[in-house]
Amino acid sequence: MALVVLLCNLSVMIKKFSLQIFVLTTAIAVITGCGSGSKFDRQKWSYGDGLDYPLRNDILNDLLQNHHIKGLNYRQVIDSLGSPQRRDSLKFSYQILDNSYDFARKSPAHRKSLIVYFSKDSVVTRTEVYEHTDKK
Secondary structure, eight states, X not given: OHHHHHHHHHHHHHHHHHHHHHHHHHHHHHHXXXXXXXXXXXXXXXXXOSSOOTTHHHHHHHHHHXXXXXXXXXXXXXXXXXXXXXXXXXXXXXXXEEOTTXXXXXXXXXXXXXXXXXXXXXXXXEEEEEEEEOOO
């Protein structure tokens, strides 16, 4: 009988401990932003071989939410993000994802870009994330 009571008490203690571990793990995940991406920095943004920029997608949200691009001038954008992959007089395009050159891919080609729009005075008026997936 004493053994049964001991086992019941042990079982309750284990359940409480498991609950505490779960709550602690959840709190850590929420605080650290588990899965929400990394912080933007110029080195991460620039990392790539000209065809692939593997870190950009992970830091894009932080760039857009915490770094004020709107209102920057042409030179400040270049200083912050480097030279764009495409440009014309009123917009820059920075490649985020592009698997179209991967001919071994099993899924349709997918492209994602950050578009930075400028006024005639070379000041950023807005940004846009453009995504396109080819049809099979």
